[in-house]
Amino acid sequence: MGLIGEVLMLPFAPVRGAGWAVRQVLREAERIYYDPATVRAELARLEERLEAGEITEEEFDRCEDELLDRLETAMHSGDTTGNGTGR
Secondary structure, three states, X not given: OOHHXXXXXXXXXXXXXXXXXXXXXXXXXXXXXXXXXXXXXXXXHHHHHHHOOOOOHHHHHHHHHHHHXXXXXXXXXXXXXXXXXXX
16 A cells, blocks of 8 residues: 555554454464463363362363364464464
8 A cells, every 4th residue: 555545544543453452362262262271271170070069060061062163173273382382
């Protein structure tokens, strides 16, 4: 974009900046959500809840399946290290 285009687009700079910030937050949230270490920790907490009687076997099975799906997605994406640090 030339100088004139940049000047004309200047009033929209805050909107473009906000869009960039939202994309960065979303990227980080997805990294944490699919991080194998995070999923494994959630699996451990889920098992603790089952043993404590806080949830039923059916709830456990449903949640475990969801977490295992997330873990499988994370392992196939190759974007994480599995130690909670991401890339």
